[in-house]
Every structure is written in structure tokens, then in C-alpha cells.
Amino acid sequence: MAQPDPQTAPRMIAISSGKGGVGKSTVTANIAVAMADAGLSVGVVDADIYGPSIPRMLGVSTDKPAMSPDGKVIPAQAHGVKVISMAMLTDDDKPAILRGPMVTKYLQMFVRQVDWGQLDVMLLDLPPGTGDIQLTLAQAFPLTGAVVVSTPQDVSLKIARRGLRMMEQVNVPILGVIENMSGFTCPDCGSVTHIFHQGGGAAIADEIGVAFLGAVPLDPTVVDCGDDGRPLVRAAPSSPAAQAYRDIARALAAGKDHMAGIATPFAWTLADGAGKPAPAAPLTDGPRDRLVAIDHDDGALVLDWADGSRQRLADRDLRLACTCAKCRDEMTGKRLLDPANVPLDLSLLRVWSVGNYALGMTFSDGHESGIYPFGALREMAGTELEDV
Numbered sequence: 278m279a280q281p282d283p284q285t286a287p288r289m290i291a292i293s294s295g296k297g298g299v300g301k302s303t304v305t306a307n308i309a310v311a312m313a314d315a316g317l318s319v320g321v322v323d324a325d326i327y328g329p330s331i332p333r334m335l336g337v338s339t340d341k342p343a344m345s346p347d348g349k350v351i352p353a354q355a356h357g358v359k360v361i362s363m364a365m366l367t368d369d370d371k372p373a374i375l376r377g378p379m380v381t382k383y384l385q386m387f388v389r390q391v392d393w394g395q396l397d398v399m400l401l402d403l404p405p406g407t408g409d410i411q412l413t414l415a416q417a418f419p420l421t422g423a424v425v426v427s428t429p430q431d432v433s434l435k436i437a438r439r440g441l442r443m444m445e446q447v448n449v450p451i452l453g454v455i456e457n458m459s460g461f462t463c464p465d466c467g468s469v470t471h472i473f474h475q476g477g478g479a480a481i482a483d484e485i486g487v488a489f490l491g492a493v494p495l496d497p498t499v500v501d502c503g504d505d506g507r508p509l510v511r512a513a514p515s516s517p518a519a520q521a522y523r524d525i526a527r528a529l530a531a532g533k534d535h536m537a538g539i540a541t542p543f544a545w546t547l548a549d550g551a552g553k554p555a556p557a558a559p560l561t562d563g564p565r566d567r568l569v570a571i572d573h574d575d576g577a578l579v580l581d582w583a584d585g586s587r588q589r590l591a592d593r594d595l596r597l598a599c600t601c602a603k604c605r606d607e608m609t610g611k612r613l614l615d616p617a618n619v620p621l622d623l624s625l626l627r628v629w630s631v632g633n634y635a636l637g638m639t640f641s642d643g644h645e646s647g648i649y650p651f652g653a654l655r656e657m658a659g660t661e662l663e664d665v
């Protein structure tokens with residue numbers, strides 16, 4: 278598999294929320310147009326498979342998309358933004374009833390089988406919650422990071438905190454928190470009055486140690502704009518909410534987090550070295566569970582971590598540590614794999630990235646269903662040398 282070029286791979290940003298109706302899709306549509314207005318090439322994947330609303334908000338047709346001569350789906354386009362959505366593949370009044378694996382298939386298709394051209398930024402409007410689709414995305418794609426949208430009410434903020442923790446667990450960097458419907462914009466004089474609590478989004482961002490990207494005021498015009506397919510940044514560019522969207526878009530487009538750690542995705546065949554990721558520049562901050570280099574030497578995988586430590590994990594130990602459903606009972610955690618059945622001379626054949634948070638491996642006994650999260654690898658007893 279070809280490695281993405283950090284210079285040309287788009288920033289892939291997931292827009293998420295702990296609960297529905299907090300304005301995540303409205304934020305996505307507006308910051309996409311604000312980024313396009315700033316000269317960036319922007320694609321939006323409406324990953325809200327069960328309730329797609331991006332086409333309506335951007336005013337794009339939900340007709341079945343055309344195909345390019347090389348068999349790719351041609352995205353719709355509006356306000357300088359390319360869009361693909363489930364709404365283009367289903368009838369308006371038929372809900373998408375899909376099981377997890379089908380959702381994964383569609384999302385893969387939306388990202389990889391669409392004729393996006395050269396994008397600077399790809400925004401993924403996630404469905405609300407911390408379920409299957411969010412995990413699927415984190416596993417399947419090398420997300421640059423995720424943004425969490427919340428309203429100022431305590432319940433919404435509490436749920437947002439859960440979303441932030443989930444992203445942390447799967448090693449998706451959190452680019453920041455957006456507080457939406459924060460204060461009310463008077464339709465007559467344009468002044469903003471804080472009718473709910475204020476500052477909860479900033480407090481959560483502070484608590485988790487991530488950026489607070491901005492507060493978007495409640496503005497009745499936003500609703501009409503969403504219904505008319507003309508985002509607020511176009512319909513009322515001088516309103517406080519439009520200004521807030523533009524500031525958020527600028528902060529997200531300029532982030533310095535891109536491709537921190539080794540570039541993903543990669544698939545490395547050890548025998549001939551094909552696809553081996555190049556070492557990344559050392560990181561001065563960020564999570565310690567981030568790989569900056571990977572090698573294989575004398576029957577062991579050698580992992581260099583962001584905090585400067587190096588770990589050597591023997592091929593056979595890695596095979597024995599597999600926690601897939603064939604090797605470990607999912608309910609009791611009891612090991613099902615009998616070490617006597619694992620050859621002493623077993624070796625590692627292939628290593629690949631799983632999202633931004635784990636490695637997949639093929640061993641010489643043909644086993645390849647295990648996923649090794651970075652956190653779990655770090656906890657494995659190997660030879661760990663601090664500060665090499």
C-alpha cells in the first residue's frame with residue numbers, strides 16, 4: 278500500500294458530538310464553506326449515515342451521483358465544497374437501515390471511492406454519540422483529529438466529555454471543543470446575550486487539556502439558512518455567528534498537528550521492506566502512545582515512542598499476546614490460544630497501521646486477526662529502554 282504523502286494528504290477532521298441536535302452538521306457546513314472561501318479545497322463526507330442533513334444545508338442535489346470513467350463516484354458540489362452523503366444513495370423517505378459492517382463499507386467507499394481530486398481538508402460529519410460509526414472511523418482512517426461540538430447545557434457538556442474520552446482511547450487527537458448556541462444574537466441589533474450558562478465548553482477543553490476553538494451564538498437566521506441550503510457564512514457574513522465559524526475554520530485549517538508520529542496508513546512487508554514507514558520527527562508534546570519509528574531486528578519488533586523510549590517485543594510474544602476472539606475469550610478474558618501450538622520459530626511477516634491507534638500483524642502461522650492498540654503494546658513486557 279502506498280504511503281500517504283504528508284505534503285499532499287488532506288487534513289481529515291471528524292466533527293463529532295456526544296448527543297444529537299447540538300448543531301454539529303450546521304457547524305460542519307459553515308466551516309467547510311468558510312474554508313473554501315479562504316481558498317482551500319474542501320470535501321465533506323456526510324458520515325451521519327442514519328440522518329444525513331449536509332445536502333440540505335449546503336443546497337446540493339440528492340440525486341444519485343454520476344460515476345467517473347475510472348469507476349469513482351463524482352461528488353456533488355456547492356458553495357465551493359465537494360459533498361458525498363448517504364442521502365444521495367437512498368430515497369428521501371426511506372431510512373438507511375444498515376448493520377455495522379455495511380456502515381463500514383459505505384464509509385470506506387465515501388472516503389476512498391469518491392473522485393475527490395486533490396483536497397486540502399476533508400471534514401467528516403459524524404452521527405451523534407460514541408458508538409460503532411465513530412469507532413469504525415477511528416479504526417479505518419488516519420484521522421488528523423476530531424472536534425467535539427457541544428451546547429452550553431450541563432447535560433450536553435457531560436456527554437461531550439464522554440465523546441472526548443472515547444477519541445482519546447483510540448488515539449484520535451482532539452483538535453478542540455466548539456460551544457454552539459452559546460448566547461443569543463438579537464435579530465434587530467445583532468448584540469449577543471447569554472441566556473444559558475456560558476463558558477462550559479471552554480472549561481471542558483481546559484479540563485481535558487485541548488484547545489477551545491470558539492463559541493457560536495444562537496442565531497435564528499442559522500435555521501432559515503440551513504433550510505434554504507445557504508450557510509450563514511454566505512447569507513449573513515457579518516453576523517457574530519458567521520465570524521465565529523470563520524475563526525474556527527481558520528484555527529482548524531492551520532493546525533500544526535498534521536501527521537504527528539509515523540505517517541499512516543502503512544502496510545509493511547518485512548521480507549522485502551516494502552511499505553515500511555519512515556521514522557517521524559521526534560515530538561516535543563502530545564500523547565506518549567504515539568509511534569515515531571518502527572523496525573524489526575533479530576526476531577523482535579522495535580518500537581520507538583514519542584516520549585523517547587524504545588521497546589523490543591519478540592515476534593512470538595506478540596503472537597501469544599493476541600487478544601482477538603480466536604485467541605482470548607471475550608467474556609472472561611481467558612486465553613484460548615495454547616502456547617504449545619505456537620511454533621518456537623514463529624516469525625512476524627507483515628505489520629500495518631489500524632487508524633491512528635493500533636497495529637495489525639500477520640505471523641508465519643497465518644494468524645492475522647489481532648489488533649494491537651498502542652497502549653496495550655506499551656504495557657507488554659519486552660525490553661524497554663528509556664530515553665534512548
Ligand SMILES: Nc1ncnc2c1ncn2[C@@H]1O[C@H](COP(=O)(O)OP(=O)(O)OP(=O)(O)O)[C@@H](O)[C@H]1O
Nearest residue numbers: 297298299300301302303458494495496499500503
Ligand atoms: N448557532 C445556531 N443558532 C440557531 N440554530 C442553530 C444553531 N446551530 C444549529 N442550529 C439549528 O439547530 C438544529 C440542529 O442542528 P444540526 O442539524 O446541525 O444538529 P446536529 O448536531 O447535526 O444534529 P443531528 O446530528 O442529531 O442530526 C437545526 O435546526 C439548526 O438549524
